[in-house]
Amino acid sequence: xxxxxxxxxxxxxxxxxxxxxxxxxxxxxxxxxxxxxxxxxxxxxxxxxxxxxxxxxxxxxxxxxxxxxxxxxxxxxxxxxxxxxxxxxxxxxxxxxxxxxxxxxxxxxxxxxxxxxxxxxxxxxxxxxxxxxxxxxxxxxxxxxxxxxxxxxxxxxxxxxxxxxxxxxxxxxxxxxxxxxxxxxxxxxxxxxxxxxxxxxxxxxxxxxxxxxxxxxxxxxxxxxxxxxxxxxxxxxxxxxxxxxxxxxxxxxxxxxxxxxxxxxxxxxxxxxxxxxxxxxxxxxxxxxxxxxxxxxxxxxxxxxxxxxxxxxxxxxxxxxxxxxxxxxxxxxxxxxxxxxxxxxxxxxxxxxxxxxxxxxxxxxxxxxxxxxxxxxxxxxxxxxxxxxxxxxxxxxxxxxxxxxxxxxxxxxxxxxxxxxxxxxxxxxxxxxxxxxxxxxxxxxxxxxxxxxxxxxxxxxxxxxxxxxxxxxxxxxxxxxxxxx
Numbered sequence: 489x490x491x492x493x494x495x496x497x498x499x500x501x502x503x504x505x506x507x508x509x510x511x512x513x514x515x516x517x518x519x520x521x522x523x524x525x526x527x528x529x530x531x532x533x534x535x536x537x538x539x540x541x542x543x544x545x546x547x548x549x550x551x552x553x554x555x556x557x558x559x560x561x562x563x564x565x566x567x568x569x570x571x572x573x574x575x576x577x578x579x580x581x582x583x584x585x586x587x588x589x590x591x592x593x594x595x596x597x598x599x600x601x602x603x604x605x606x607x608x609x610x611x612x613x614x615x616x617x618x619x620x621x622x623x624x625x626x627x628x629x630x631x632x633x634x635x636x637x638x639x640x641x642x643x644x645x646x647x648x649x650x651x652x653x654x655x656x657x658x659x660x661x662x663x664x665x666x667x668x669x670x671x672x673x674x675x676x677x678x679x680x681x682x683x684x685x686x687x688x689x690x691x692x693x694x695x696x697x698x699x700x701x702x703x704x705x706x707x708x709x710x711x712x713x714x715x716x717x718x719x720x721x722x723x724x725x726x727x728x729x730x731x732x733x734x735x736x737x738x739x740x741x742x743x744x745x746x747x748x749x750x751x752x753x754x755x756x757x758x759x760x761x762x763x764x765x766x767x768x769x770x771x772x773x774x775x776x777x778x779x780x781x782x783x784x785x786x787x788x789x790x791x792x793x794x795x796x797x798x799x800x801x802x803x804x805x806x807x808x809x810x811x812x813x814x815x816x817x818x819x820x821x822x823x824x825x826x827x828x829x830x831x832x833x834x835x836x837x838x839x840x841x842x843x844x845x846x847x848x849x850x851x852x853x854x855x856x857x858x859x860x861x862x863x864x865x866x867x868x869x870x871x872x873x874x875x876x877x878x879x880x881x882x883x884x885x886x887x888x889x890x891x892x893x894x895x896x897x898x899x900x901x902x903x904x905x906x907x908x909x910x911x912x913x914x915x916x917x918x919x920x921x922x923x924x925x926x927x928x929x930x931x932x933x934x935x936x937x938x939x940x941x942x943x944x945x946x947x948x949x950x951x952x953x954x955x956x957x958x959x960x961x962x963x964x965x966x967x968x969x970x971x972x973x
Contacts, residue, residue, distance in 0.1 A: 524787025
């Protein structure tokens with residue numbers, strides 16, 4: 489195979505990705521700005537979300553943070569309710585509910601989350617790119633940087649990126665350590681908390697890399713959501729669309745009226761929709777996974793149509809079915825099934841939270857022999873009891889065998905004190921007479937009570953397969969002694 493043939497096989501008629509040139513090099517995107525109605529709304533939503541993101545760690549409900557994800561201590565606080573590791577099913581149900589809610593919103597409004605609410609889009613388009621345009625001389629217009637930029641502009645831009653990344657990283661970390669702990673770290677020397685300082689530096693570096701270098705490739709390459717949309721969308725989902733029937737064939741705007749047969753479509757092929765796209769795609773090629781539904785192309789096209797005196801909406805929010813002239817279907821299986829499942833899951837979560845016990849109790853079998861026989865002839869089982877105080881006050885608890893007078897539960901201490909949020913794990917000796925066992929087992933109930941708490945847990949004890957009759961053993965031993973010469 490000759491070299492020319494190899495080059496011919498490797499060449500492509502167009503870019504494989506919007507952020508790659510045909511030779512495989514990085515194509516840097518500098519989208520222009522289209523100041524339209526959607527841009528104004530998105531900017532207001534973005535600044536509101538930024539404010540919410542900053543202030544949430546400071547908000548409290550009943551003395552607890554509104555949201556705190558303490559991964560180290562495995563304590564997660566949401567809306568003033570603390571979830572412990574034993575609440576994994578609740579957290580799993582909540583995660584499934586959030587996921588199905590995103591599916592539902594996608595089925596209705598396409599990638600509205602990506603273009604309007606995703607932190608990647610919000611901070612990139614309304615914090616980092618405005619800083620870049622300020623130092624590149626493109627404030628308010630966007631587009632490629634001015635030529636022959638002074639070095640101080642680049643230095644100032646990257647220093648501003650570092651400051652913005654520090655702010656975003658510390659705000660992000662406050663969701664995991666709390667604002668009080670974060671304030672302590674920020675006001676003391678890093679020598680006192682080197683691990684936390686390294687985590688902060690690493691988070692800041694990741695923010696700087698993401699928003700300063702990786703940028704839109706997070707949406708195009710790394711984020712799986714764009715690839716999910718092919719399964720989540722249907723023909724009636726709201727997406728950003730190009731009206732091909734009205735826009736084609738494309739042609740330059742003409743002042744002289746042409747015959748209807750020769751007249752081009754409304755699209756004048758100005759490429760403004762491409763120039764303003766933050767992911768660098770051409771919406772006229774149809775629905776693509778790179779489209780984040782930001783509507784910048786809608787604002788740009790409407791501005792051009794307005795100048796030409798033509799109807800707006802050549803590019804607009806619509807659906808594939810509507811463009812094809814089909815009847816709009818608001819109620820369809822997926823928009824009924826998703827919210828129904830979410831409502832059931834949320835109802836189950838509320839029920840489980842309302843009915844959960846103030847103390848989590850787990851019984852584990854002790855290590856070593858399954859049972860032993862004491863000197864008094866009792867059968868002893870060791871049961872490890874783990875109790876976690878879920879309340880906000882210390883609890884004093886007792887452990888006893890319920891509804892049986894012949895079974896005793898002996899803990900290491902008569903009164904067990906458990907502070908709020910703490911766990912108590914100790915072995916408990918359970919003594920029972922041999923005659924109480926049937927085929928080697930005895931089912932009892934251990935009761936934990938005290939300070940208004942009463943919790944019963946079933947427990948199976950192990951013992952001898954046949955009852956041990958001490959009097960018979962003693963009689964037989966005496967007879968054997970008398971029979972000796």
